[in-house]
Amino acid sequence: MKEILDAINAGDTAPDAFGSLALPTEYRAVTVHADETAMFEGVSTREKDPRRSLHLDSVPVPPLGPGEALVAVMASAINYNTVWTSIFEPVPTFAFLRKYGRLSSLTKRHDLPYHVIGSDLAGVVLRTGPGVNRWRPGDEVVAHCLSVELEDAAGHDDTMLDPEQRIWGFETNFGGLAELALVKTNQLMPKPAHLSWEEAACPGLVNSTAYRQLVSKNGAAMKQGDIVLVWGASGGLGSYATQYALNGGAIPVCVVSSPQKADICRAMGAELVVDRTAEGYRFWSDPSTQNPKEWQRFGARIRELTGGEDPDIVFEHPGRETFGASVYVARRGGTVVTCASTSGYLHEYDNRYLWMNLKRIIGSHFANYREAWEANRLVQKGRVHPTLSRTYALAEAGQAAFDVHRNLHQGKVGVLCLAPEEGLGVRDSALRERYRSAIERFRNV
Numbered sequence: 061m062k063e064i065l066d067a068i069n070a071g072d073t074a075p076d077a078f079g080s081l082a083l084p085t086e087y088r089a090v091t092v093h094a095d096e097t098a099m100f101e102g103v104s105t106r107e108k109d110p111r112r113s114l115h116l117d118s119v120p121v122p123p124l125g126p127g128e129a130l131v132a133v134m135a136s137a138i139n140y141n142t143v144w145t146s147i148f149e150p151v152p153t154f155a156f157l158r159k160y161g162r163l164s165s166l167t168k169r170h171d172l173p174y175h176v177i178g179s180d181l182a183g184v185v186l187r188t189g190p191g192v193n194r195w196r197p198g199d200e201v202v203a204h205c206l207s208v209e210l211e212d213a214a215g216h217d218d219t220m221l222d223p224e225q226r227i228w229g230f231e232t233n234f235g236g237l238a239e240l241a242l243v244k245t246n247q248l249m250p251k252p253a254h255l256s257w258e259e260a261a262c263p264g265l266v267n268s269t270a271y272r273q274l275v276s277k278n279g280a281a282m283k284q285g286d287i288v289l290v291w292g293a294s295g296g297l298g299s300y301a302t303q304y305a306l307n308g309g310a311i312p313v314c315v316v317s318s319p320q321k322a323d324i325c326r327a328m329g330a331e332l333v334v335d336r337t338a339e340g341y342r343f344w345s346d347p348s349t350q351n352p353k354e355w356q357r358f359g360a361r362i363r364e365l366t367g368g369e370d371p372d373i374v375f376e377h378p379g380r381e382t383f384g385a386s387v388y389v390a391r392r393g394g395t396v397v398t399c400a401s402t403s404g405y406l407h408e409y410d411n412r413y414l415w416m417n418l419k420r421i422i423g424s425h426f427a428n429y430r431e432a433w434e435a436n437r438l439v440q441k442g443r444v445h446p447t448l449s450r451t452y453a454l455a456e457a458g459q460a461a462f463d464v465h466r467n468l469h470q471g472k473v474g475v476l477c478l479a480p481e482e483g484l485g486v487r488d489s490a491l492r493e494r495y496r497s498a499i500e501r502f503r504n505v
């Protein structure tokens with residue numbers, strides 16, 4: 061592994077030299093264990109502690125298949141799916157691995173008693189499998205997390221519609237929170253040259269998701285002037301949704317839960333911010349009864365900020381706790397676009413507000429390769445910036461996931477894998493310098 065790291069750090073190692081580097085037989089990886097999936101039985105969701113379930117193990121390097129690449133991972137990031145995996149909710153991810161393993165002799169590799177997790181990476185291609193022409197050893201890359209088989213016609217308009225669509229490192233094995241990762245080469249994209257490894261690793265999953273959800277025609281197809289209500293606007297998804305709204309000439313109304321988070325949104329350029337904690341919204345009077353008066357109070361606050369207008373688009377992901385309010389506050393003819401249910405997936409809303417006011421609910425999930433590529437291109441060009449707040453060592457991935465589970469973080473939380481320290485991997489210093497304050501906006505707040 062040391063030779064690999066030296067070759068990467070040199071910055072000018074030739075592709076052939078990368079291709080002839082000896083591969084180790086084992087690598088260090090963050091895992092969950094199949095024999096521990098019952099460890100949190102009887103424990104509330106909040107008390108389930110990723111620090112207990114995430115392990116740093118030495119695991120064998122998987123064999124490389126056609127259309128795949130083995131990547132040396134310099135840095136990765138925590139996603140909320142890391143949290144779901146580590147608390148074994150809504151189901152242990154081994155169910156996904158077993159199902160994938162039944163598909164073919166090649167996918168059988170994924171069905172193991174341990175799951176190497178992680179759905180983001182920045183690193184360097186070490187080997188490519190048969191049939192790979194576009195990528196070669198030495199390429200500095202980031203990987204998006206869409207894994208597809210594309211044997212079915214259904215996936216050929218929009219690859220997210222492939223019946224065998226999976227999220228790499230969540231529904232497949234050999235993910236990015238590790239020193240090496242196995243990806244399909246149609247997950248690879250160029251690493252933004254002006255970013256360090258940890259900065260480059262953090263946008264991938266959430267940036268692509270926010271792009272599809274808000275900008276793409278497959279999502280809300282946001283346009284100039286739209287009022288966009290962004291829940292969790294300084295969080296993983298929200299920090300990118302806010303940037304897209306601002307870049308696209310829309311008007312974000314950012315919802316956050318503290319004055320520091322409100323300040324970050326303002327620093328990104330948002331002018332309209334709601335601190336949901338300070339204003340004390342209680343959309344539910346008790347666990348089974350919503351309070352429409354609170355929806356109205358929230359809607360009135362939005363109108364106060366916007367000069368009387370309602371949101372054209374509501375960027376939803378908290379789910380059960382907020383969904384009734386989101387449907388209520390969307391404007392007549394407006395769109396609620398949802399990609400998640402952090403607070404519970406059985407949503408309840410008053411359908412009269414939806415149908416009488418001709419509103420729409422759109423389901424959105426990750427992004428196809430093209431959408432992920434377009435989202436990454438904007439990062440490469442310095443139009444969208446990483447929202448990395450802090451990084452952890454690979455051995456501290458449990459603590460990093462704990463922070464995200466407890467909502468103690470801002471923006472994105474990074475993890476150094478092979479990178480020995482922060483700040484390495486910048487190849488275009490001039491471009492970085494131009495955008496440095498925006499790139500570092502979330503650091504240590």
Ligand SMILES: NC(=O)c1ccc[n+]([C@@H]2O[C@H](COP(=O)([O-])OP(=O)(O)OC[C@H]3O[C@@H](n4cnc5c(N)ncnc54)[C@H](OP(=O)(O)O)[C@@H]3O)[C@@H](O)[C@H]2O)c1
Pocket residue numbers: 139140141265266269291292293294295296297298315316317318321336377378381382399400401402403424425426427464467471
């Ligand atoms: N379908 C997909 O492809 C996809 C992709 C990415 C993420 N997701 C899902 O989307 C969700 C959010 O992911 P993320 O990366 O943005 O997580 P995150 O970094 O934790 O940010 C989410 C933000 O939402 C806000 N929030 C949390 N619970 C809330 C509640 N009950 N009411 C109102 N606001 C609440 C919090 O902000 P404040 O406390 O400041 O309000 C939090 O910072 C997760 O469930 C994740 O699994 C889905």
